[in-house]
Amino acid sequence: xxxxxxxxxxxxxxxxxEFEKGEKDKIREDLQKILGFVDKLNELDTEGVEPMIFVAExxxxxxxxxxxxxxxxxxxxxxxPKKDSDYFRVPKVIKx
Amino acid sequence: MxxxxxxxxxxxxxxxxxxxxxxxVEHYLNQIESQQDLNAFLEVWADEARAKAAxxxxxxxxxxxxxxxxxxxxxxxxICYAGHNVSASSKILQGFESLYSAxxxxxxxxxxxxxxxxxxCDEFAMGASNENSAxxxxxxxxxxERVPGGSSGGSAVAVQGDMCLAALGSDTGGSIRQPAAxxxxxxxxxxxxxISRYGLLAYASSFDQIGPITRSVEDAALLTEVMAGMxxxxxxMFQEPAPELKLETGKKYKIAYLxxxxxxxxxxxxxxxxxxxxxxxxxxxxxxxxxxxFPYLDYLVxxxxxxxxxxxxxxxxxxxxxxxxxxxxxxxxxxxxFKKSRSxxxxxxxxxxxxxxxxxxxxxxYDAYYTKGQKVRQFITDKTQDILANHDFILLPTTPxxxxxxxxxxxxxxxxxxxxxxTVQANITGMPAVSVPGAGTIEGMPWGVQVMADRKKDSELxxxxxxxxxxxQNA
Numbered sequence: 390x391x392x393x394x395x396x397x398x399x400x401x402x403x404x405x406x407e408f409e410k411g412e413k414d415k416i417r418e419d420l421q422k423i424l425g426f427v428d429k430l431n432e433l434d435t436e437g438v439e440p441m442i443f444v445a446e447x448x449x450x451x452x453x454x455x456x457x458x459x460x461x462x463x464x465x466x467x468x469x470p471k472k473d474s475d476y477f478r479v480p481k482v483i484k485x
Numbered sequence: 486m487x488x489x490x491x492x493x494x495x496x497x498x499x500x501x502x503x504x505x506x507x508x509x510v511e512h513y514l515n516q517i518e519s520q521q522d523l524n525a526f527l528e529v530w531a532d533e534a535r536a537k538a539a540x541x542x543x544x545x546x547x548x549x550x551x552x553x554x555x556x557x558x559x560x561x562x563x564i565c566y567a568g569h570n571v572s573a574s575s576k577i578l579q580g581f582e583s584l585y586s587a588x589x590x591x592x593x594x595x596x597x598x599x600x601x602x603x604x605x606c607d608e609f610a611m612g613a614s615n616e617n618s619a620x621x622x623x624x625x626x627x628x629x630e631r632v633p634g635g636s637s638g639g640s641a642v643a644v645q646g647d648m649c650l651a652a653l654g655s656d657t658g659g660s661i662r663q664p665a666a667x668x669x670x671x672x673x674x675x676x677x678x679x680i681s682r683y684g685l686l687a688y689a690s691s692f693d694q695i696g697p698i699t700r701s702v703e704d705a706a707l708l709t710e711v712m713a714g715m716x717x718x719x720x721x722m723f724q725e726p727a728p729e730l731k732l733e734t735g736k737k738y739k740i741a742y743l744x745x746x747x748x749x750x751x752x753x754x755x756x757x758x759x760x761x762x763x764x765x766x767x768x769x770x771x772x773x774x775x776x777x778x779f780p781y782l783d784y785l786v787x788x789x790x791x792x793x794x795x796x797x798x799x800x801x802x803x804x805x806x807x808x809x810x811x812x813x814x815x816x817x818x819x820x821x822x823f824k825k826s827r828s829x830x831x832x833x834x835x836x837x838x839x840x841x842x843x844x845x846x847x848x849x850x851y852d853a854y855y856t857k858g859q860k861v862r863q864f865i866t867d868k869t870q871d872i873l874a875n876h877d878f879i880l881l882p883t884t885p886x887x888x889x890x891x892x893x894x895x896x897x898x899x900x901x902x903x904x905x906x907x908t909v910q911a912n913i914t915g916m917p918a919v920s921v922p923g924a925g926t927i928e929g930m931p932w933g934v935q936v937m938a939d940r941k942k943d944s945e946l947x948x949x950x951x952x953x954x955x956x957x958q959n960a
């Protein structure tokens with residue numbers, strides 16, 4: 390699998406990351422190297438093996454749906470990078 | 486104050502008035518202060534620890550003290566403690582204050598533990614050298630030019646340097662055991678599902694497990710007993726009460742060892758010799774040791790990277806600069822808020838793993854990489870269980886080499902990943918594993934012996950590790 394600049398751009402967008410010009414070469418080379426490394430898995434015959442999904446308990450653990458207050462409005466806003474008294478403030482979302 | 490290796494010793498001295506919790510806290514604070522150059526702690530909670538120590542001394546006096554009264558513990562900087570900062574050593578969470586306590590934090594506090602501070606680690610627990618922290622690297626106390634291992638490097642050095650009696654770490658691919666091996670401490674990863682992950686900043690949820698770094702196996706068992714057992718906030722746990730971890734002595738065990746793990750290229754020759762001596766010694770003591778074939782070592786780390794990066798790319802999507810954490814000053818709209826905050830907030834290794842994880846989960850590659858990784862995970866688990874059907878344990882080195890030099894592997898991600906070659910198997914399979922210091926030193930540095938058991942065999946595992954450690958210390 391050849392990792393191109395287009396691959397990096399596509400993945401970066403999906404991951405909501407961006408790479409400057411010089412950084413892009415580095416991440417492309419790193420990914421190429423790491424993919425070469427993990428491609429080794431294809432040598433292993435896993436025909437008939439089920440994918441492992443659960444490590445401990447493989448079933449749902451349900452509880453009663455109880456209404457309770459875990460954190461207050463004020464606490465929820467506590468770590469916000471930008472806020473007013475009631476809301477998280479974010480840059481404008483809708484373009485004019 | 487003397488250097489205690491086990492809480493039971495300290496507790497005896499507390500009860501007989503030879504030492505107080507206040508004295509212990511002062512001792513550890515002095516130790517932290519005089520070893521600041523190691524950069525083990527990101528924050529020290531001195532005043533709070535002093536106040537708690539006075540409370541615990543009073544409880545000892547009145548006979549109402551809990552199981553861990555006055556035990557001074559450091560928390561890895563990815564475990565939440567309400568009202569305290571937690572950052573996973575990342576700029577993206579700089580200044581973030583936790584609203585919740587992790588289940589482990591609550592349970593330890595309830596038994597009288599005193600948290601002295603939060604320890605440096607690789608960013609989001611991604612690394613094997615503690616060089617990936619946004620707040621500077623951590624140095625090994627024995628040789629400051631060497632790494633302490635990672636990702637729980639700060640926790641390991643805090644225990645190594647007597648800056649606390651014990652520390653908590655988290656282990657996704659070896660992040661407790663590998664730094665324990667590099668620092669001459671005991672590192673234990675319990676069976677997956679034993680300890681609640683609630684309040685642990687997630688890296689790869691189906692691999693992550695909290696565990697202790699200590700100076701004795703006894704303390705590893707004690708802390709785990711207190712932390713373990715079902716929790717309504719973690720549905721992936723075993724739905725049963727905490728196991729009793731009684732250390733039994735004098736038993737004879739059937740132990741498998743992997744020849745490939747002792748003689749392969751890249752293993753330090755003295756480490757290989759140390760393992761061979763250990764095997765001969767265990768045989769002399771009446772244990773049965775059998776070499777077994779396991780021709781899959783080279784698949785372990787690739788399997789680990791495909792699956793953990795996939796889980797990480799999903800887990801770390803929550804850091805987006807909106808409701809908490811770092812927001813880029815260059816953000817002008819929603820998309821640039823996400824992209825610029827994440828690109829400026831995450832370090833290079835975290836971004837590398839998010840990119841790989843995004844790739845393996847992306848359209849067209851999901852089956853070839855992610856599903857294949859899950860199948861290999863099952864395959865490896867089956868093959869490991871085949872060995873453990875006929876043996877109590879698998880014995881192997883914790884790492885192929887002693888602590889490497891700072892900068893030695895920093896530019897080559899694949900070389901760094903291979904530092905985990907012997908530790909990832911326990912995370913892939915969900916099995917418990919413990920690293921204890923091997924006999925003697927290599928080039929003046931400690932090395933680790935690792936023992937792995939089948940799921941839920943933690944009690945047997947720690948019993949054996951306890952004897953192994955005593956024997957190595959007397960060798």
